[in-house]
Structures are given as C-alpha cells and as structure tokens.
Amino acid sequence: MPAPGEAPAATGSGLEARAVSAWFGDHKVLDRVSLDMPAGLVTALIGPSGCGKSTFLRILNRMHELVASASLAGEVLLDGDDIYAPGRRLIEARRRIGMVFQKPNPFPAMSVYDNVTAGLKLTGTRVSGPARDDLVEECLTKGGLWKEVRDRLRQPGGALSGGQQQRLCIARSLAVRPSVLLMDEPCSALDPTSTRRIEETIRELAHEVTIVIVTHNMQQAHRISDQCAFFLAEQGTPGAILEHGPTEAMFTTPKDPRTADYVAGRFG
C-alpha cells in the first residue's frame, strides 16, 4: 500500500482546474481557483466552513450545474480535455469522475450486489454473466468490503452498518471504472473504526484512481493526502486557494501564518 508522498505507478487521470470562479445567483463564492490534481495522488481540500470546497468539488464533475441559480467560469481539464467544452457529454464526465458523498447513500432496498452494478445501467455499460460477478467481487474488494459481505450479496444495502454502506458506495462508484474519485467528507458521519477502514481504502485506491477529498479532519488530511489545498474566504470575499503544496510541507512549514493557524486547529 503506497503511503502518502510515495510516488505510486499511477493509472488514474490527471485533473486540472484553471481559473475556476463560481456563483450562486449574483453571489460569487469562488474566485479564479487553479489547482493541479495529478494522477495517482490524493489531493485534500481543506479550509473553514463556507469557503467553497464542496462547490469546487462539485464543479469537478459538473454537479454544480444541477443548481438552478449556479454558474461558473474557467476550465476543468481531465487528461488535458475540458469537461465543459461545447459538445462534451455530461454523462461521460460523471462516469469518468465519480463522487462519494458525506452521508452514505446506497439504494437501501436494493441488494448489495445490485447496488454495486447500479451505475452500469445509467452509463449504458453492458456487463453480463460471470463478468458481472467478477466485477462485483473486484469492486467490493477494492472498496474493502468483500470479506464482510461475500455471503450477504442478496441482502439489502440498507441492512449494512454506516461504515459498510459508505464502502458499498465506494464500490458502486468504482464499478463504472472512473479515472477520478471525488469524496466530500466521506467519513464525517462515521465512527473512528469505520473512518480508519475508509482511509485505508483511499490509500489502496490511490494508485489506480486519482482522488480529491474534502475533509475538516486535519489528522485525516495529514494521514491520507499527498498534497493539500487550503481554501479561505475572508470577510465576505469569494473563496480562493491561499496556499497549496505537498501535505508534509503544508503541515510542517506552511508559508502563510493563516495556513499554520488552520492546520494547527487554531481557527475554523
């Protein structure tokens, strides 16, 4: 399992935000945010509440546009191609860039097995027979859940514990073979043991999927990320990245005193 900072043999895709600004109505919430999220690395987005981390994350897979009043400017490049370029299909961006949310959201009445394969139909991916079984096992293994559910594949997803449900959601995201996985505070509703289990899963996945995670937990950001971006929205100004860099440097030798204060838990 590659530790943070180690350079794994990356097979995910690089994601790059260029001068991304965002609005809800005429309220500007992000101002020209640029960030390189290289393949194979875990990037943590950190910063106080309301500085635009979730909005930025949602822009990375075109979920921001689901809000009627929302608009944006800038570019998001996946392996060099702008996912917002005219003619780019929304469904393709969502397939290649998966999302795991704060609250585990499996389909509760659907079986564990069917939860994993649920995204295939939505993306028009045909996998049948034994290949489907193999895919379910592969994704549940990568999600760190296989051993716990291998004998319960036909039970409803809603019958699993909260931590297991979140790992099921990770497995579901992986089934459509995304290049990037976005995670919005995926452990905030979980107990410490489940949190640890998900953190291990994140590190194990990092060599094949590029991961971008929003977290308020500084110990978690330190443990699992290779690089961090510190967002700040001061005195009613839109959110922007104040500082970013390798995680170790952000925690030990940050350039800006506000970063030092935030990572040390002195505000936010």
Ligand SMILES: Nc1ncnc2c1ncn2[C@@H]1O[C@H](COP(=O)(O)OP(=O)(O)OP(=O)(O)O)[C@@H](O)[C@H]1O
């Ligand atoms: N659907 C929405 N409609 C209007 N304003 C919104 C909406 N979602 C977020 N905002 C506003 O955008 C700004 C950024 O919010 P966002 O949720 O991205 O911040 P955040 O850093 O992720 O916060 P938190 O850490 O509390 O989740 C806030 O001022 C928020 O009120």
